[in-house]
Amino acid sequence: GEDVEQSLFLSVREGDxxxxxxxxxxxxxxxxxWYKQEPxxxxxxxxxxxxxxxxxxxxxxxxxxxxxxxxxSLRIADTQTGDxxxxxxxxxxxxxxYIPTFGRGTSxxxxx
Amino acid sequence: xxxxxxxxxxxxTATGQRVTLRCSPRxxxxxxxxxxxxxxxxLQFLIHYYNGEERAKGxxxxxxxxxxxxxxxxxxxxxxxxxxxxxxxxxxxxxxxQGQNEQFFGPGTRLTVL
Numbered sequence: 633g634e635d636v637e638q639s640l641f642l643s644v645r646e647g648d649x650x651x652x653x654x655x656x657x658x659x660x661x662x663x664x665x666w667y668k669q670e671p672x673x674x675x676x677x678x679x680x681x682x683x684x685x686x687x688x689x690x691x692x693x694x695x696x697x698x699x700x701x702x703x704x705s706l707r708i709a710d711t712q713t714g715d716x717x718x719x720x721x722x723x724x725x726x727x728x729x730y731i732p733t734f735g736r737g738t739s740x741x742x743x744x
Numbered sequence: 745x746x747x748x749x750x751x752x753x754x755x756x757t758a759t760g761q762r763v764t765l766r767c768s769p770r771x772x773x774x775x776x777x778x779x780x781x782x783x784x785x786x787l788q789f790l791i792h793y794y795n796g797e798e799r800a801k802g803x804x805x806x807x808x809x810x811x812x813x814x815x816x817x818x819x820x821x822x823x824x825x826x827x828x829x830x831x832x833x834x835x836x837x838x839x840x841x842q843g844q845n846e847q848f849f850g851p852g853t854r855l856t857v858l
Contacts, residue, residue, distance in 0.1 A: 674849030
């Protein structure tokens with residue numbers, strides 16, 4: 633089945649850019665998502681991209697997709713302390729199982 | 745606030761016991777998904793219900809069961825609890841069950857088995 637990998641931790645200084653990376657194994661993955669989980673809360677969808685796109689920008693968030701390398705990244709510009717959270721990558725194929733496969737999450741720590 | 749509610753927020757119980765977790769989906773959503781989040785396993789999909797019918801099963805133990813009622817709320821039943829069942833249990837809902845439908849997550853129930 634699909635395997636989604638993320639690094640577990642990322643530490644950045646406030647005001648810098650953060651880049652969270654994700655790799656997946658199923659080349660038929662069609663829908664690719666980024667979720668944010670704040671302490672004590674559920675997952676919240678931040679943004680998503682379709683496999684026919686290379687990039688999507690939404691205010692401070694930029695998603696880049698490299699289909700050849702099966703690599704997805706989330707860039708957060710001007711990272712703030714409020715961005716400290718766990719970020720999950722999730723992917724879903726058009727056919728087969730329609731349940732997204734989640735990575736284990738990257739804990740983003742923003743320090744002053 | 746996603747519009748998905750889960751009760752209780754916290755649950756502490758002993759090994760061997762049985763508990764029921766409850767989820768109310770967003771108004772209008774027909775699909776309910778259950779996930780287990782633990783430190784060692786990450787976020788694991790358990791089961792999906794659509795309009796009262798089971799649609800998909802993931803890594804759900806036989807000791808666990810779920811159902812979705814006519815009013816679309818769902819319950820996850822965990823029995824013969826073991827220490828390893830301690831985790832955060834999330835419910836998510838979506839309008840339909842397939843395609844790009846976004847899943848909206850509830851705040852979770854933290855289960856502690858002592």
